[in-house]
Amino acid sequence: MSVNYAAGLSSYPDKGKCGLPEVFDPQDELERKVQELAELVKNSSYTVFHTGAGISTASGIPDFRGPTGVWTMEEKGLNPKFDTTFENARPSKTHMALLQLERVGILKFLVSQNVDGLHVRSGFPRERLSELHGNMFVEECTKCGKQYVRDTVVGTMGLKPTGRLCDVPKTRGLRACRGKLRDTILDWEDSLPDRDLTLAEEASRKADLSITLGTSLQIKPSGNLPVMTKKKGGKLVIVNLQPTKHDKHADLRIHGYVDDVMTRLMSHLQLKIPEWDGLPGGTSVKDEEKPGLTGLPTDASAKDLKIEEEKNGVERIMPLPGAHMKEDGADSPALKEERLHSTKLEPLVKTFSEDPFRDPEHHAHHNGVEGPVQQENGTHWGADCHNSESQAKRARIQPSPS
Template sequence: MSCNYAEGLSEYEDKGVLGLPEKFEATDKVGEKCLLLSKWIKEAKHVVVHTGAGISTASGIPDFRGPNGVWTLEKQGLKPEINVSFNEAIPTKTHMALKHLVEKELVHYIISQNIDGLHLRTGLPRTHLAELHGNMFIGQCDTCDSQFVRTTATSTVGQKYLGEFCKREVRGRSCRGKLKDTILDWEADLPENDLEMSDYHSSLADLNICLGTTLQIVPSGNLPLRCKKYGGKLVIVNLQSTKHDKKADLIINSYVDVVLEQVMKNLNLEIPEYCKLSDPTKNQLPISVVEWNISKSQIKILRKKFEAKQKDFREKKKLEAKDIKCNGVKRKRLLEKSSVLKKINKNIDVEDLPLEERLRMYKNS
């Protein structure tokens, strides 16, 4: 069962704010906001979606900090009533909609805090997905760091050995490494490649959309704010208040499936059905090997784009500072001329004259 994941983690006291009340906006209000969000998606050049546990509850996997979340109920000595196994769960409408939006190049990257593997199981390519907290369907080599898709969810968490060997071939022979699960325990370091890609994409985005997350876990929860420095927008879709509500340009309090259904309708797109043939965990031959790696070349390309954006931003700030300084000097000179003219034109209060007239007088003086 999916709750076994939580039970496999080490003891940890500070699990964030738990059990905040859920808020539901009126249907017409949600509709208006979905129209605005659809407009922003169409206008944006780089859209990044950040997903949390709230997008998977419709598949039967409980969230963590909701009124009936794993951590919330744990504090009361209880467990969620609804609890589907990771192997039995299938992608929700939100998962399938996001995969289709990536295919249509309306969403350019997805950054997930979820370990359930449902983004992977839609058929979403690794080139468009970062998994910051791991994936129950992935094994990683302890020697070469290569990742591989498994046909079943791991029975361990906390980066423990799976009893399997690396499937990567190096110069005609297999790597001698052993596979571990990729699920992070509390305070473990985030995967370097996933975090680097997430940081770059979040900064390059002119629109960061957060779905089903309270944004409490750091650094994952702070990534959506990266775009604000460069003038980007932040949208939050969640039933509970989040850590960054005050910084959001748009907040929608509704089920993520409801919002994605309306957004897809506004964009004249249909949400595809889940298909086992597109699921790499279900469509593997006995001898097939499905790798799940972020390429170094992909990181390098994105790094260059990010550095170029930083450079443009710094140059823009320098020009703005220069303009402010120049305007200050010009104003000082105008005030000095105004003082001279007041002495020349004793009967005229120069400051009361229109700007155009003052400039004409200054030039003639």
């Protein structure tokens, strides 16, 4: 649960602006804005999405700075409420809509601050995903860089040893790895994984349309990435109930539940949201070897993916769990007959009248269950970040000046 995630972080005095009032667009205005968003998407050649804790509240995981967020309740001396655990959380409509947008070629890259693992669980391809603050279900070998996606949280935070060892077998005369595994979750002030950050920056610069979902954009450097798109004439769309750090830069601001917005958007694009038909948790690389269960990396459709990975210098080790998993080598019926699944939405009506980000100095870190994965070739994603002082300074999570 995000409550346990928050408790696992070391003490930090300033967690950002918490409990800001939520704004809701009237239904007719919301529909007009989503139509405008759909036109922007149709006219875009390179769309990048940036996600925060707000996309997982429909999955039962509380955010951190919302009216009932973990840190908001903490400031009030109250206990936050939660509906599920990380292990039992199911990808929301938004998670599945993003998967479908990637499948049809609209979404080119996804940048997430979330650590809940729901993007990976939905089946979203990891080569098109930067998890800047980590993944509660991923542990990596400190020796060879191999990663494992588990079906339970790995049990530690702050890039600490998990107590398990790498199982890469002896090959080509080399010894078995047996390196120590560690979690991928950043603590306050930790450096971001260099490869994730680099890919996110490159995608943000290349994008002609950046769309943020469920994040207040209070955190550096992740919160500043969407603005990079504006520097070359691109468009910025912000979907969030609370005001954000970069509202003044947005070409379009939509105040609505992200599931509602994404459902409407998919309708305008004449796309259906696939129903999640995956397992309740992630899978480790060994699951590819189980009889009758094949992942994308082992079937014929992985050839193009492998070629692309070789270009990027990345060796794929992980299977793609969730909706990409198949039991007979063919697409499951749920992928062929995609349909919406319902999520209860409970409206709150509040207003907001002034800029809450005028304070001269503002320190913050994870925005909700936003918290980096490092990669799976011989050098793990964050190796350079931790070995190079200059890169560490560039990549470290820092206060975002107002």
